[in-house]
Structure formats: structure tokens, C-alpha cells
Amino acid sequence: MDVSELIDGLNDKQREAVAAPLQNMLVLAGAGSGKTRVLVHRIAWLMQVEHASPYSIFAVTFTNKAAKEMRSRVEETIKSSVGGMWIGTFHGLSHRILRAHYRDANLPEAFQILDTDDQVRMIRRLLKAMNIDEKKWPAKQIAWYISARKDEGTRPKDIQAYDINEQLLLKVYTAYQEACDRAGLVDFAEILLRCFELLQQHPTLLRHYQQRFRYMLVDEFQDTNSIQYQWLKLLAGTENTMMIVGDDDQSIYGWRGAKIENITRFVGDFNAETIRLEQNYRSTATILKASNALIENNAERMGKSLWTEGSEGEPISVYAAFNELDESRFVASKIRSWLNAGNKLDHSAILYRNNAQSRVLEEALLQEGLKYRIYGGMRFFERQEIKDALAYLRLISNRQDDAAFERVINTPARGIGDKTLSHIRDCARNESMPLWYAAKAIVEEKHLSGRAATAISRFVEVVEKLDDSITELELAEQAQLTIEQSGLLAMYQAEKGEKGRARVENLEELISACGQYDLPIDEDFSSPLQGFLAYTSLESGEGQADEHEDAVQMMTLHSAKGLEFPLVFMVGVEEGMFPSQQSHEESGRLEEERRLCYVGMTRAMEKLYISHAESRRLYGQEKHHSPSRFLRELPDDCVEEIRIKTQVSRPAASGRFSPSVTHAVFEDSGYTLGQRVLHAKFGAGTVLNYEGSGAQSRIQVNFDDVGSKWLVTAYARLQAM
């Protein structure tokens, strides 16, 4: 391939980054400025011009999706397979190193990954055993604390607990870590920390990796936390060069430990050159202008302003909805017209602040007959029935896995209750042995009632039998046999309703996922099962669903990062929702919310709608919110308020209401309403009341088609009749 092909078609700044000399570099890349393109071309450049071997390239991302995209785009560009190149997520690459050196890392060969849910359950069990009141110390909060400590590289021994609260947290942290170590389990934060310590404590190993990975590239650097930063720094050593790409304005994960400061810290620590990519290839000039204006309200910025050569485009439409139903119908009707105008649903997206908001939207889309796809929420491998099946497989692959044992010892119900279980737990704690072996010991010592003993023996037998018969089989057959023999299938088949059926289907899908799984040849797994189990923990199972159907894309603002759509709706842009209630309280959070708004707006390529509702049912309660402050921060000339235009079915003579007006139809066309429409709605309703006359008229309308129970009342100021 000709070198010029690598830089042709790039703008000056992009070219500067791609063809930069071998040195540490920060590419400050604004939204839609072609950062992935730069990373991909840089890798190709390193190979073509600097004659870098694929083995010497190490590229890190945050999500599997980003890693996958980078890999395929590199292959497309260099027109061959990425070979020995390491492209993956922080967790994926760390995990790979841990597998390869599990002994040095003090882990059993069959160590498994504990996800957030498992982690909380584990802590809950410990709290019970330690007699700690869960009301006062929610397991979730403690899990949060532990992860936060690990994210900053802090072990229990590094903590000085001054007050009783800290002391208690420390005690649980210590106990939790011991339990994990005994069971051969690592949580997500542990993967990174363990890998970091492994390299730090084994200089030969570290040197090996340092000498191999001469060229490091990191995406979305604004999202790195402390341990990730230290890990990169360690691997880079003094010889290697690193290119990081990031955007401080798109840092939206501060709440889970991401440090924007890492960008500036990198520039200092690594003596890096900075290149700014500010030309945007995605959005209209109007959308960019508004986004720039918004983000300028943040004080802590490195400074950057996006520009485009593209056209001005349409103004941003702001819609004041009466309530969330009205808002949803508005969105659905706009998408309907967009579809009817010959566009693809795929190219439209609805973005919201939290997942609970998707429900009403779904209903409106359904009513409008529009297909949709929701991203996020419960992922495939996190579903209850899937985790049950996986727990059996984990226990088969590692008898020490206490978390898996606890999960399935009595699933399906086989008569092993609390009493028997606490007996097993006591025995395990006293002898410091895994629950599995404690259970076996108890049965042999005959300390148990006949019924419980038989139940445990049956359970032990099922697992051991599966382990014996399984190893020869294909992975999918292993899974199938496990699901059947464990009794899980029967249990979920017996479950009535739509739910039960869906669960059985999911179990079947798990079997087919096993069939499709390819064991990576260059990673160190002792068996396909072990590889598959790691895969289910590290890849949450996104992409199982049918991505090919044309559908409206629905997701939270957080999960929209990195994506783009011609048509974007941001809904629920109200004080208390967005920015969220909680962000008012903590300092710095408001700026993060504003960055989130910036991220949302810059997803839009052609047209952006922003809506807010006057009134909204939240957690079963009616709430009234004012429009978000972010709306006021948008320049007037970029925004158009959508005015509901009204028709009255029997208009009063001479532009006035009269008692003879009994019915009003609100549509998307017709007359203009006053400059500030407080309440508006589509559909028809009965006029209850009116006041004033002519342009100052107000009508009160009841809409009874909304729900059987409550009537919606709309006030509208009519300008012309």
C-alpha cells in the first residue's frame, strides 16, 4: 500500500497526528472530528513507515464494541489480518495477561470473573455472617466502596481507618478479598489491579511486555481511572511511545472514578505533544454552534471549539410537552413523518437520562407502529436464568467457586434450606475450605438430617457427573446437558406466563451462543468452557439481538457516546431529570451533566429535537419540572420553539370563544398558539371552560382518551381563531 493513501483525505491536523514522529502524543479530539480514523491510520502508518511489527502494537479501548471496530477498521486499512497485534479493552488485555501468568498472579488456573451482581451477593452474605446490619450498610454501597478503593490501587493494608465507619468498611473489604482469593474469583476492578501488581512485582515479566509493546495507543483517555493510568504508565516504561486520544468535554464517567485530570497529567508525565482536532464532520453548523455555547458554561475545560464547513441546517426544535405521554406521542409522530419522507428508522435515535424513561416511549412507538431497539438495560449474560446455568458451568470448572455454589445449591429448589446452608457455611469458615468441600464433608460426617443429606448428595452427584461426562463433548452439548441435568430447564418450563417461556428461550439461546463461540487460539485457556465463561463475564452479551432490523434506536445518553444519527431526540430535558436531582448536591456533578448534554447534542447529524414535559409521572407520583437550565444556555438563533397549532372544531364567530365551543382538536398544524405554550397535547378533547376573548382567550380542555382514570387538562392560549 502506498503511504500517501494513508494521509490523503485527511485534514491537516489529522495528518499531523497520523504522521507524527515517534513521541508521546495527546490528540484532543472533539466530537465527530474523526478520532477513530486517526488511530486506525496511525497504526497503519506505524507499520508502513516506521516498520513496526504487528507484535509491537498495543491498542486499548473501553468497550468491546470500540475494540471490535478498531480491529476491523485496521484490517480494512492494512488489508490483512491484525495478526499478533493486541487490540482490546483494559479489562480484556489485563485478563489476558493474568491468564498467561496465573501462577505469578497467585490465582488458580480456573479463576473466574465476578460481575457486579455476584459481587453484591457475596458482600451481602459476608455482612450476614459478620452480623452487620444491612439496613445501615447496604451491600451495594460497600461494593461501591471496595471497587473505588481498587480503582485507585488501594489494598486493605494501605488503608488507615480513623473512624468506626472506615473501620467497618475496611473489615468487610478485608473479608471480601479473602473470600474472593479463597474461591479463585476476581471482580472487574481486581482484574486491573491484580495485573498491575503482577507486572510491578515481576520485573522480568514487565520487561518482557515493555520490550514487546513499543507502540501504545489509547482511546477515550478522559475515561481512564487511576489504576488504568498507572497500568499504562508501567507498561510504557521509558522507551515506548504512546498516543492517547480523548476529549475532556466528553468525560461523563467521573462518578465511577474516571479522572479527566489524567489527560493533563499525561502531558506532563510523558512530555507529550498536543494536537487538537476541531473540525467536525458530523453535525450541522447550527447544532455545533449550540453545543459549543452550552459547553462554554463549564469552567474547567482545556478549551476547544468545534467548527464545520458544512451547511447551517435546521434550527434545533424545542418542544414543551404537557406530560410524558404527550412528549412520547410527539416523538413518535415526528419519527413517523421522518419515515414517511423516505428515511430509515435506523437513522433516528431517542436519548434519555435514565432507563426508566424508555417505557412510555416504547408504548407510543408501538401505537404508531414503529419498530424500536433498546440498548442497555438487562444484558443477556446477566439474566437470572442465564446466570443460573453459568453458575453450574462455573462450579463444574472450578469447585472452589463459592459464589456459583451459593447461587445454585438450591436452584432449582431441592430442599436445602437456610439451616443446612448455614451449617455448610460454618464448616467452610472453620476449616477455611470452599463451600463445595464443606458440603461434601458434612454429608460424610452424617451431621445432618437424612433429607438434607440426600439433597446435598444429589446436588454433588449432578455436578460431578456432569464434569465427568462433559469434557469430551462440544461446548454446546456441555451446556445443553448441564441445563437439562441440573433441573434448571424443568424449573423454568414449569414457570407460567410469558416470563417462563422467555426464560426457556434464553436458555436455548445460551446453548446456541456456546455453539457459536470460538476459543481464541492465542490466549491461555485450559479448556473451551473456561474461555467461554470468561467471555460471558467480559462481554455482557450485547449484539445477541437482531441488529439488522430497521428500528428506532433508543438508549441512555451515556450509551450514546461514540455514536451518531441523522435524527436525534433528547427527551426529559428538565430540571431534576437532566441535570439530575442528585447532581445539584455534589460539586462538579453539574458540569458533568452539562458534558452529558453536550455529548447528546453532538450525536445529531442533521436534526435535533429537545423536549421537556411540564408534568411527569415518576415512580408512581406526579412531578412538575421546569425546563432544564441547559435549554436556556442555547443561543436563541439556534433554537426554534415548536408551537402547537390549534384548530377548534366549531370556531366561535369573530375570533372569540363562546359557550357553543364544546370540542377542540389539537394538531400539528393549523393556528398558532401563544409565545409560551405551557400545556399542549395532540388529539381531541372537550372544552370545559374558557376565559378572555380573541387573542387572549384561554380554554380548558379535558382529554379523556389518555387514560381511563385521569383526565388531562390543557390550557392553551389562542392567538387567532
Added chain:
DNA sequence: CTCTGCGCACTTTTT
């Protein structure tokens, strides 16, 4: 031991 009903709490999320 297991099932049913009540009370509580509830951002954002990838790994």
C-alpha cells in the same frame, strides 16, 4: 423448607 404477600428504594454503566 417453601410459598406468598408486604414494604422499601429507586441515576448514569462498561468491564
Added chain:
DNA sequence: GTGCGCAGAG
């Protein structure tokens, strides 16, 4: 409005 943990009855 929903899901989950816990308490009391079967």
C-alpha cells in the same frame, strides 16, 4: 410502577 428482600404462615 416494579422488583427484590424479608417475615410469617402453610
